[in-house]
Amino acid sequence: MLGLPWPFDTEYMQLALGAGLVVGASAPLIGTFLVQKRLSLMGDGIGHVAFAGVAAGLLTGLSPLWTALVAAVIGAVAIEWLRLRRRASGDLALAVFFYSGIAGGVVLTGLAGSLNAGVLTYLFGSILTVSPADTVTIVSLGLFIVVTVGLGWRTMFSVILDEDAARVAGLPVDVLSLALAALAAVTVVAAMRVVGVLLVAALMVLPVGSAQRLAGSFAATLRWSAALGAGAVVVGLVLARWLGLAPGATIVLVAAATFLATASADSLRRSSARPGSPLRADA
Amino acid sequence: MDPVLSVDGVGFSYGRHPVLDSVSFGVGAGEFVALVGPNGSGKSTLLRVLLGLARPQTGGVRLFGVPPAALRNRWRVGYVPQRSVVAEQLPVTVAEVVTSGRVARRGWARRLRADDRTAVDHALASVGLTDLAGVKLAELSGGQQQRAFIARALVNGPELLVLDEPVAGVDVDSQELFRASLVHMVREHGAAVLLVSHELSAVADDLDRLIVLRRGKIAFDAPPGDLTAAGVSLGVHREDLPVWLEGPG
Numbered sequence: 191m192l193g194l195p196w197p198f199d200t201e202y203m204q205l206a207l208g209a210g211l212v213v214g215a216s217a218p219l220i221g222t223f224l225v226q227k228r229l230s231l232m233g234d235g236i237g238h239v240a241f242a243g244v245a246a247g248l249l250t251g252l253s254p255l256w257t258a259l260v261a262a263v264i265g266a267v268a269i270e271w272l273r274l275r276r277r278a279s280g281d282l283a284l285a286v287f288f289y290s291g292i293a294g295g296v297v298l299t300g301l302a303g304s305l306n307a308g309v310l311t312y313l314f315g316s317i318l319t320v321s322p323a324d325t326v327t328i329v330s331l332g333l334f335i336v337v338t339v340g341l342g343w344r345t346m347f348s349v350i351l352d353e354d355a356a357r358v359a360g361l362p363v364d365v366l367s368l369a370l371a372a373l374a375a376v377t378v379v380a381a382m383r384v385v386g387v388l389l390v391a392a393l394m395v396l397p398v399g400s401a402q403r404l405a406g407s408f409a410a411t412l413r414w415s416a417a418l419g420a421g422a423v424v425v426g427l428v429l430a431r432w433l434g435l436a437p438g439a440t441i442v443l444v445a446a447a448t449f450l451a452t453a454s455a456d457s458l459r460r461s462s463a464r465p466g467s468p469l470r471a472d473a
Numbered sequence: 474m475d476p477v478l479s480v481d482g483v484g485f486s487y488g489r490h491p492v493l494d495s496v497s498f499g500v501g502a503g504e505f506v507a508l509v510g511p512n513g514s515g516k517s518t519l520l521r522v523l524l525g526l527a528r529p530q531t532g533g534v535r536l537f538g539v540p541p542a543a544l545r546n547r548w549r550v551g552y553v554p555q556r557s558v559v560a561e562q563l564p565v566t567v568a569e570v571v572t573s574g575r576v577a578r579r580g581w582a583r584r585l586r587a588d589d590r591t592a593v594d595h596a597l598a599s600v601g602l603t604d605l606a607g608v609k610l611a612e613l614s615g616g617q618q619q620r621a622f623i624a625r626a627l628v629n630g631p632e633l634l635v636l637d638e639p640v641a642g643v644d645v646d647s648q649e650l651f652r653a654s655l656v657h658m659v660r661e662h663g664a665a666v667l668l669v670s671h672e673l674s675a676v677a678d679d680l681d682r683l684i685v686l687r688r689g690k691i692a693f694d695a696p697p698g699d700l701t702a703a704g705v706s707l708g709v710h711r712e713d714l715p716v717w718l719e720g721p722g
Contacts, residue, residue: 341582345582347569351570355574356577358550358552359552361576361581406609409569411564
């Protein structure tokens, strides 16, 4: 155990901090791309499919984290495949998996006789009960996301900027889009124990909403969103231990409060600025 | 020598609705060609087919002598879409937009090198955006934004540049810079340019050929002087093109 000050002076808080920091930083990295693709709710859709995976794990006796990962990746790739093939619009594809996932999860947990508090740790998160093994898995998944985005963000940026132009340039747009969906699935599963499948999309999107009001470039948006996500986890954990609150939901509320603060400050700044920009040369 | 672009008997339909009917033409190296036609004439579909974004039902397209899907050095083709949509809230700088055009040539996980930065600087300078490289795209005018996307298409030094309505809603200064960039590409670098536009006045004097598409067929393919000799102005062609060229698609 590390010699950290209160409130991180206990082993369970240190494990929560380690897992939370990695998830808090990595989830908004993927969220930045989803927001630009207007798929902000994709994390929610994948989260519900992941819940079905958790239920399958409880039913079969396999690790719910790994069964959730398999289900989430399959679901995410299927959602993106439907969108790419124009078999369904983005929101309809999400809705299909959204409701099928949660319904499948409830049926499977019922069959497993596990519709109890154990399931709630996945629905709403239970960051204070993560084991050292869970932390290693979560940190590994999170680092995989950070490294992949660090290496390939310019390529993914090219695709989300303009899919047709990226295709003409020779980029494998379909493969990259499916890879982004799979990364989103990995993110959801990594964040599942921190904030729960019902709130995971918030950690992917809210820090991005704040970051794009503070940053001056796309690269800076990635850095700001990761920093704000990690900051929300730290502040959320402090408040949760201090006030005895549910940690996952507190983390999300901190991220939401940050978003409201940055959005309000941005609105004030815009309203106080003179109308029209000196850079604009035509209407 | 193969032309840069050859379109041979291309036919395309959406379901039972024919859009392109036996369209054939070519564009050679160093040629500046404009493609015009009324709404619904099939221009956008033709553009998608010749860029390899849609597959023709009949006929074929060859870019640098091979089908679009088989072209390995895709950087040889530069493409400026009609209007790229960037979420207004997302901070994206002009330099980031232009640099994104360099990614496919560099490799997805490779760091940008000095020659990439030089190419980006050169492309920015060619459209007069050097001083605005670090500015967010959302803070620029429509014309300046469009010039950023043109710079993205120029960043690899393409041998064929395809532009879809690039000056729609663009201010006069930007149109002049745009014209200078295209003429520089054609005259100095020997690149071929295929411009799809309703508004040709900015480049009317520089065109080598004009192609008019009507109801999915080529209605006119000749030097623009053949039209202007008949008193037809390319800048306001919607009003004064002869009925056999304009009118309902």
